[in-house]
Amino acid sequence: MSETPRETMEFDVVIVGGGPSGLAAAIRLRQIAPDATVCLIEKGSEIGAHILSGAVIEPRALAELLPHWHEEGAPLNTPVTEEQMLYLTENGGIEIPLLDRVMPHMRNHGNYIVSLGDLCRWLAGRAEELGVEIYPGFAGAEVLVDDSGRVAGVATGDMGVGRDGEPTGNYAPGMELRAKYTLFAEGCRGSLTKQVMAMYNLRQGVDPQTYGLGIKELWEIPKEMHRPGLIQHSFGWPLDDRTYGGAWMYHFGDNLVSYGFVVGLDYPNTWLSPFDEMQRVKLHPSFRPYFEGARRIAYGARALSEGGIQSIPRLTFPGGALIGDTAGFLNVPKIKGTHTAMKSGMLAAEAVGEALATSRVEPGSYTRRIKDSWLWDELRTVRNIRPAFAKFGMKGGALYAGIDAMLLRGRAPWTLHTRHADNEVLEPASVSPKIDYPKPDGKITFDRLSSVFLSATNHEEDQPVHLKVRNMSLWKTVNWDVFRAPESRYCPAGVYEVADEATDPHLQINAQNCVHCKTCDIKDPAQNIDWATPEGAGGPNYPGGM
Amino acid sequence: MKVLVPVKRVIDYNIKPRVKADGTGVETAGVKMSMNPFDEIAVEEAVRLKEKGVVSEIIAVSIGEAKAQDTLRTAMAMGADRSILVETDVVTEPLAVAKVLKALVEKEKPELIILGKQAIDDDMNATGQMLAGLLDCPQATFASKVEVADGAVTVTREIDGGSQTVKLALPAIITADLRLNEPRYASLPNIMKARKKPMEKITPADLGVDMTPRLSVISVSEPPERKAGVKLDSAAELVSRLRNEAKVI
Numbered sequence: 001m002s003e004t005p006r007e008t009m010e011f012d013v014v015i016v017g018g019g020p021s022g023l024a025a026a027i028r029l030r031q032i033a034p035d036a037t038v039c040l041i042e043k044g045s046e047i048g049a050h051i052l053s054g055a056v057i058e059p060r061a062l063a064e065l066l067p068h069w070h071e072e073g074a075p076l077n078t079p080v081t082e083e084q085m086l087y088l089t090e091n092g093g094i095e096i097p098l099l100d101r102v103m104p105h106m107r108n109h110g111n112y113i114v115s116l117g118d119l120c121r122w123l124a125g126r127a128e129e130l131g132v133e134i135y136p137g138f139a140g141a142e143v144l145v146d147d148s149g150r151v152a153g154v155a156t157g158d159m160g161v162g163r164d165g166e167p168t169g170n171y172a173p174g175m176e177l178r179a180k181y182t183l184f185a186e187g188c189r190g191s192l193t194k195q196v197m198a199m200y201n202l203r204q205g206v207d208p209q210t211y212g213l214g215i216k217e218l219w220e221i222p223k224e225m226h227r228p229g230l231i232q233h234s235f236g237w238p239l240d241d242r243t244y245g246g247a248w249m250y251h252f253g254d255n256l257v258s259y260g261f262v263v264g265l266d267y268p269n270t271w272l273s274p275f276d277e278m279q280r281v282k283l284h285p286s287f288r289p290y291f292e293g294a295r296r297i298a299y300g301a302r303a304l305s306e307g308g309i310q311s312i313p314r315l316t317f318p319g320g321a322l323i324g325d326t327a328g329f330l331n332v333p334k335i336k337g338t339h340t341a342m343k344s345g346m347l348a349a350e351a352v353g354e355a356l357a358t359s360r361v362e363p364g365s366y367t368r369r370i371k372d373s374w375l376w377d378e379l380r381t382v383r384n385i386r387p388a389f390a391k392f393g394m395k396g397g398a399l400y401a402g403i404d405a406m407l408l409r410g411r412a413p414w415t416l417h418t419r420h421a422d423n424e425v426l427e428p429a430s431v432s433p434k435i436d437y438p439k440p441d442g443k444i445t446f447d448r449l450s451s452v453f454l455s456a457t458n459h460e461e462d463q464p465v466h467l468k469v470r471n472m473s474l475w476k477t478v479n480w481d482v483f484r485a486p487e488s489r490y491c492p493a494g495v496y497e498v499a500d501e502a503t504d505p506h507l508q509i510n511a512q513n514c515v516h517c518k519t520c521d522i523k524d525p526a527q528n529i530d531w532a533t534p535e536g537a538g539g540p541n542y543p544g545g546m
Numbered sequence: 547m548k549v550l551v552p553v554k555r556v557i558d559y560n561i562k563p564r565v566k567a568d569g570t571g572v573e574t575a576g577v578k579m580s581m582n583p584f585d586e587i588a589v590e591e592a593v594r595l596k597e598k599g600v601v602s603e604i605i606a607v608s609i610g611e612a613k614a615q616d617t618l619r620t621a622m623a624m625g626a627d628r629s630i631l632v633e634t635d636v637v638t639e640p641l642a643v644a645k646v647l648k649a650l651v652e653k654e655k656p657e658l659i660i661l662g663k664q665a666i667d668d669d670m671n672a673t674g675q676m677l678a679g680l681l682d683c684p685q686a687t688f689a690s691k692v693e694v695a696d697g698a699v700t701v702t703r704e705i706d707g708g709s710q711t712v713k714l715a716l717p718a719i720i721t722a723d724l725r726l727n728e729p730r731y732a733s734l735p736n737i738m739k740a741r742k743k744p745m746e747k748i749t750p751a752d753l754g755v756d757m758t759p760r761l762s763v764i765s766v767s768e769p770p771e772r773k774a775g776v777k778l779d780s781a782a783e784l785v786s787r788l789r790n791e792a793k794v795i
Contacts, residue, residue, distance in 0.1 A: 007735040045558070046578055118576055133741075138734050159731045172733040220567060255567070297564060456578070458560040541560055544576010 011039040014179035016140040018042030021324025022185030023123040025345030030130035032353045038132045043139035045537040047124040048117035052302040055116040061342035076112040078252035081229030088237040105333040113252035139533035151319035153178040181352045182320035188303045189518040190326035202313040208421040209311045215278045215301040216260035221294035226255045241393040243267040247281045265422040269432045273489035276437035279445040291444045299454040301492035301517040309379045318361045323348045332386040343375045381410030429484035448494035459538035465511045466534035478526045515540045548603045549592045550656040553585040555617040556667040581617045584662025587722040590729040593625035600694045622740035623732035630746045642757040644676035649753035663721040674721035684714040690725040
């Protein structure tokens with residue numbers, strides 16, 4: 001490409017990603033090492049633009065990071081007051097009794113329903129007050145490695161590269177952000193994390209990571225239906241027993257409702273469409289009344305890590321560490337990852353602070369700090385629950401979870417394992433039962449395109465496609481011939497379409513629609529799709545409240 | 547030659563604005579904001595004039611809440627040399643903005659003031675014209691080409707059905723239209739450097755301007771939903787339906 005040399009800037013620490021873990025790490029670093037120069041980059045157009053979560057959060061890590069968060073106006077305004085776990089059948093459902101005994105992880109007393117995007121915007125303000133330099137609109141596109149094999153920072157992507165890969169009149173080269181320590185806080189399935197894991201063999205000896213896809217809508221509902229503080233979760237219908245997942249609905253803020261659906265990406269049926277499952281659950285009598293006369297405000301989707309501690313890779317490497325969900329600290333039975341992500345960022349910051357002072361190559365004490373913390377205890381206790389659902393199915397898994405909680409109390413002498421990556425368990429179209437989804441009504445249920453519109457997703461049109469299919473002929477022989485293009489169903493943004501299905505089927509990629517959920521990178525059966533960072537500031541623009 | 551470029555912080559052009567449930571206005575809390583695209587074109591033009599050696603200093607100014615400093619930082623990352631934030635929380639109306647700008651022009655004495663032709667939030671298309679009236683100086687609105695030579699500026703304007711070229715004595719006011727240029731990216735190195743460029747913060751009162759709104763908004767509503775189209779079988783059917791149902795031919 002162009003020979004224009006890249007400009008370089010040196011920092012003590014560079015953090016890739018402005019979510020809860022990256023921001024918590026940045027804040028902690030400046031608290032313990034006020035002279036350290038800390039630079040944080042974020043691929044979204046602003047902090048919060050790419051943040052998507054339910055979210056009910058446990059304020060434990062926040063309180064450790066910023067003890068006066070309440071007085072300082074952190075946007076945690078709706079405490080959880082009432083909660084229900086629903087087992088759905090097609091037309092009815094039962095509420096699971098004695099919830100806090102059967103599913104103690106679901107005990108939400110003291111937790112808050114929040115917009116995680118708003119919380120991140122607030123955290124970014126605190127970080128900037130402490131002197132962190134935050135640059136939204138710039139994606140980490142390349143890992144810099146020095147001659148000794150140590151990660152030495154990242155480079156941002158070039159701007160103004162045309163669709164054909166050639167520089168346009170507006171070309172601006174990326175910039176090298178060099179650092180003594182680089183923290184990757186990219187969220188689930190980070191694209192640079194993927195490279196770093198391969199470079200340093202960080203996944204050796206651990207279970208494959210297993211994922212879920214969360215699809216969310218934000219609604220404004222009539223005042224008389226709004227019950228601030230109510231949280232509901234469901235499992236059962238419409239998913240079969242071999243598919244993990246369920247819906248959530250949280251009432252919070254000013255007549256706002258967060259509704260969404262998570263599907264475990266270890267689902268076997270290639271005909272399954274997480275998007276359409278999410279849409280049709282809104283029509284269930286348990287949820288439908290809340291949507292009548294209501295208005296949909298925003299839409300988005302994001303993958304999440306569900307493997308638990310069995311799937312957590314080695315956390316450090318020369319010159320840096322992995323923090324937050326890119327490492328995989330989500331607590332699945334709790335359906336919470338913000339407090340663990342923040343805690344991991346804080347512990348990594350403490351390890352980096354120590355390494356800075358002693359000029360160590362690898363911030364190795366991070367791993368020990370994690371294992372000595374409540375974060376590890378918490379994840380260890382729940383380690384068998386998600387794998388039990390994979391092993392015994394939804395009903396068996398729920399039974400196991402109850403036994404694990406009530407009798408074993410998380411102290412089972414065994415550990416269940418995830419044996420297969422999510423892309424390996426998809427079954428051929430010929431043996432998978434087809435699923436008949438209802439047509440959208442345009443009032444409560446919608447199609448993909450009108451949904452993506454509400455994510456305010458935008459990418460500069462004239463740029464290379466950031467979803468890279470390694471081998472197109474493999475798409476034909478595997479994705480089409482065997483699985484009938486599962487990407488056209490699992491992609492919640494309508495990026496993948498099959499053109500000329502009857503005559504000459506080929507894959508059409510509408511990269512502009514991409515909401516950066518990373519599901520294609522995870523679930524493509526032949527691992528033939530690489531999600532790369534597009535030009536900075538591209539992607540969704542989730543609004544406040546999301 | 548000094549250039550003054552006013553820039554406005556507006557809801558980002560990618561975002562679909564959402565009317566508040568009570569109809570009092572548009573939701574801006576937590577909504578992505580950025581520089582008015584026409585103002586970006588104005589900044590770009592000023593930077594290009596500086597690169598040609600015509601302009602010696604570019605001053606960006608924004609009138610609005612404290613967060614408008616982000617917009618000024620962007621202007622400085624694109625190439626403005628310094629900036630002035632006139633901080634106010636009231637709704638900014640064109641006449642009040644023009645009065646603030648007049649006071650700044652009298653203080654800074656720029657020879658050229660380049661504005662966006664309109665802001666994409668209220669679509670008023672009035673500030674440049676009002677400023678020209680208040681300053682009693684020449685104006686060229688909807689500019690698609692700007693050339694400065696021999697103490698005058700020659701501007702090609704977009705007008706209905708074509709273009710018009712006018713020559714103005716300095717100081718003059720230009721408002722930028724879409725075709726004037728394609729603004730550059732604010733690159734990361736330039737954003738970093740812009741953090742060190744000077745930003746002056748003042749209030750309208752410091753300039754002796756009263757910004758109290760003169761307009762009152764009665765109600766704000768979403769545009770009516772567009773009805774879905776229908777596919778017709780033939781041109782004859784189209785003609786018949788346009789004539790008999792739509793009654794437009």
